[in-house]
Amino acid sequence: MTKFDEATQAIRVDETTYDVCLDTGYSIGGPLNGGYLMAVLLRAVVDASPHEHPVSTGAQFLRAPVPGPAQVRLEQLKAGRTAAMTRATLVQDGVSFIEALVTTATLGDVAPDWTGEPAAVLPPAEECVKLPDPKPESNMTLSAQMDMRFDPPTLGWLQGRPTGRPEARAYFRMTEPQDPDPYVLALAVDALPPVVFSAGARGWAPTVELTWHLRALPAPGWLTLVGSGRLISDGWFDEDVEVWDSAGRLVAQSRQLARVGRG
Amino acid sequence: MTKFDEATQAIRVDETTYDVCLDTGYSIGGPLNGGYLMAVLLRAVVDASPHEHPVSTGAQFLRAPVPGPAQVRLEQLKAGRTAAMTRATLVQDGVSFIEALVTTATLGDVAPDWTGEPAAVLPPAEECVKLPDPKPESNMTLSAQMDMRFDPPTLGWLQGRPTGRPEARAYFRMTEPQDPDPYVLALAVDALPPVVFSAGARGWAPTVELTWHLRALPAPGWLTLVGSGRLISDGWFDEDVEVWDSAGRLVAQSRQLARVGRG
Structure with missing residues (x-):
């Protein structure tokens, strides 16, 4: 079992309740x-x-939980032959x-019946850069779990040279030896710095x-993350x-709606 | 009150329950x-x-309801100063x-802080075509509610000449005089024929x-709908x-995950 497998472990209490322990190693400055x-x-x-596979996940982030024990509560909404649908709630001290x-x-x-092409091609990994x-x-413990190599212009904001549009691109793998799986993909779709940077x-x-x-x-092997956005307006961005x-x-596509920081 | 306003009316029973009446005029061949x-x-x-505004809606379609009385059940998940979060369930005869x-x-x-450009520009409305x-x-009663003018190549599949990739583009307005609002947009994001056609x-x-x-x-005025997809694989498409x-x-962006028809 890898560190990530362990940090995401969910232990069945009964058919609607799982015990989990939120790991301090996935903090991004606190949350x-x-x-x-x-x-x-x-x-x-x-x-x-x-x-076997979580093909679609739509999540609302209500509040930021702290590391430590928590529970996942499930409600089965439909169990079909092709697909099942479940509502899942992360609960800590009785709060969702x-x-x-x-x-x-x-x-x-x-094989796919039809596929689009990546919207951007990254330079070779050896020309890409780490954060x-x-x-x-800073309590950015998440950084140690992931090995990411960024397309250099998309880190230009670090030196005060943002590209001027919402984007971020990087190669991604877990730091420890771990082949990507659907759970690693759940991490990967939210692993880039906010594209608004x-x-x-x-x-x-x-x-x-x-x-997502x-x-x-x-x-197995490196994943490539291509992040972009369409609109920054009224404090919201995609x-x-x-x-x-x-x-x-x-292998995965995600869209998040988020608030622009005031920082 | 327009026909659409009336067909989407929700009447408060109490703080968690609304009565609605699903209208036969929005059928796409039955569902x-x-x-x-x-x-x-x-x-x-x-x-x-x-x-005032539904900025983000993530919906799972469990089953196809029939026209007639139904209820919307609400659970308030968070009432914040910037945003509130609600779970809403459409219930008919006790089933979700x-x-x-x-x-x-x-x-x-x-004004936006930053905006992308449309991925495709449609020809002028007078060069576009109706379905x-x-x-x-066929029980396609929905068609009568909407006035849509399609970018001709994206209707080529009707004459056995599909473009070979998932796409659909059209101008859109309600047939009756009605300015677009967030509820019309909810209809618009699911109004195109499936892009896989x-x-x-x-x-x-x-x-x-x-x-979405x-x-x-x-x-006020016409809306422009630009529909596309990235992958058709294993019976699923976006x-x-x-x-x-x-x-x-x-004004709106949506993504749906759907099953490819066997038709």
């Missing part, structure tokens, strides 16, 4: 990363489902922190809603992330 | 249109919210048909999950729809 929290929820949902609607199904290993190590007092915004950009779809099971696997296949 | 059903849900959500997580907020009338009138026995697929393509974000309040208003502003 826990939303992708990590979705992975925890999805462990419980899939364990309780007749199907995330509520998600999840569709599970079992994906086959088949500087976070200061210990490249448009000149700064500060904590809380996710309000994030929906698992489109295929990822091949962040679209596509995840491509090492075989060049679109 | 009711998902966008129409979302509009009905959103009437209740917004009525019960301290905020749609479950949605909705974020409400109040959008201002401000042929449906046969009465342009890729050669046919038949009933049931929506499993649809998330209201990004600005639409100006449909992205952007809605632009007559002032050239991105």
